[in-house]
Amino acid sequence: MQDLRATADLMARDLRRVGYWGAADHGVWQREAMAGAPGPAVNPYTVMTTSTAAAPTIAFRYSRDAVENHLVDDNEQFGYRLRNGVLELKLGTSPWQAMTDITTMRVTRFEITPSEQQHSLAGSCTAPCTSSDTSCPPQLHVRSLMLTLTALGIGESTVERSVRTRVRLRNDTVTGHCPA
Numbered sequence: 001m002q003d004l005r006a007t008a009d010l011m012a013r014d015l016r017r018v019g020y021w022g023a024a025d026h027g028v029w030q031r032e033a034m035a036g037a038p039g040p041a042v043n044p045y046t047v048m049t050t051s052t053a054a055a056p057t058i059a060f061r062y063s064r065d066a067v068e069n070h071l072v073d074d075n076e077q078f079g080y081r082l083r084n085g086v087l088e089l090k091l092g093t094s095p096w097q098a099m100t101d102i103t104t105m106r107v108t109r110f111e112i113t114p115s116e117q118q119h120s121l122a123g124s125c126t127a128p129c130t131s132s133d134t135s136c137p138p139q140l141h142v143r144s145l146m147l148t149l150t151a152l153g154i155g156e157s158t159v160e161r162s163v164r165t166r167v168r169l170r171n172d173t174v175t176g177h178c179p180a
Contacts, residue, residue, distance in 0.1 A: 001161045003104055004151050007087060008163040010099070011080060015145055018060045019046040019171035022068030044072050046173055048114070056110045057081040059090075062171075082110035087149070100151075108160070109150035117142045125178035138176035143169040 021043045045061040059079040061072050079090035080099075085106035088096040100107055122129070122137035129136035150162040 003100065004107075004149055004161055004163050007100055008147060008149050008165055011087075011149075012147060012165050012167045014078065015058075015060070015147070015167045016170050017062040018048050018143075018169045019043060019173070020062035021045050021171065022063045022065050023070065024171070041070075043171070043173060044070060045076070046171070050112050050114065052111075055081045055083045056112075058112045080110070080112075082107055103154060105151040105153055107149060107151045109148060109162070111146075111148040113146040113148075115144050115146070121174070121176075127179045129179055133179070135176040136179060138174055138178060141173045141175065143172070145169065 023041075024043070045063055048058065048060040051057045057079060058081075059077070061076050061078065064076050065073070075092040077090075077092055079096075081088050081090070081096065083096070084102075085108070086102050087099045087107050087110060089099050090096050119140040119142065120137055121140055125137050145167045146164065147167055148162065148164045150160060153159045153161070
């Protein structure tokens with residue numbers, strides 16, 4: 001149980017970073033955005049994918065730049081997967097590395113369930129939105145993940161333990177705009 005809890009804790013701490021951007025202030029509406037058009041710049045690190053195919057997997061990104069370059073570099077891509085009873089970690093372009101020890105426990109379930117809440121930011125607009133503008137008002141996207149791990153003890157194959165934890169991603173995103 002201790003190994004399973006420690007694994008879940010390490011994963012939760014890492015997953016909280018999903019979408020961290022060293023220039024988050026660029027994601028706030030400004031007259032001259034990075035591309036030259038009004039509105040917020042797009043955070044390149046918000047992409048997160050999950051798969052339940054042959055091996056349950058999550059791939060995600062966060063910035064590790066000392067000075068933000070607005071590009072997803074090789075060392076800023078991460079992942080977790082379950083393969084042959086072992087949870088594995090992916091760091092950049094390195095090969096997958098075992099996080100759990102198959103001689104201690106066999107992980108039987110690794111599940112990541114993303115959820116998102118949207119909150120209208122219409123109250124921060126000084127003018128009302130037109131009905132034809134579907135990207136008005138701006139929306140705040142609050143993301144979280146439900147992480148579920150289940151494992152069998154190797155010495156006692158009938159002993160199954162589960163850990164379930166909700167991970168609130170620290171980096172919210174804003175989409176849309178207020179009328180000009």
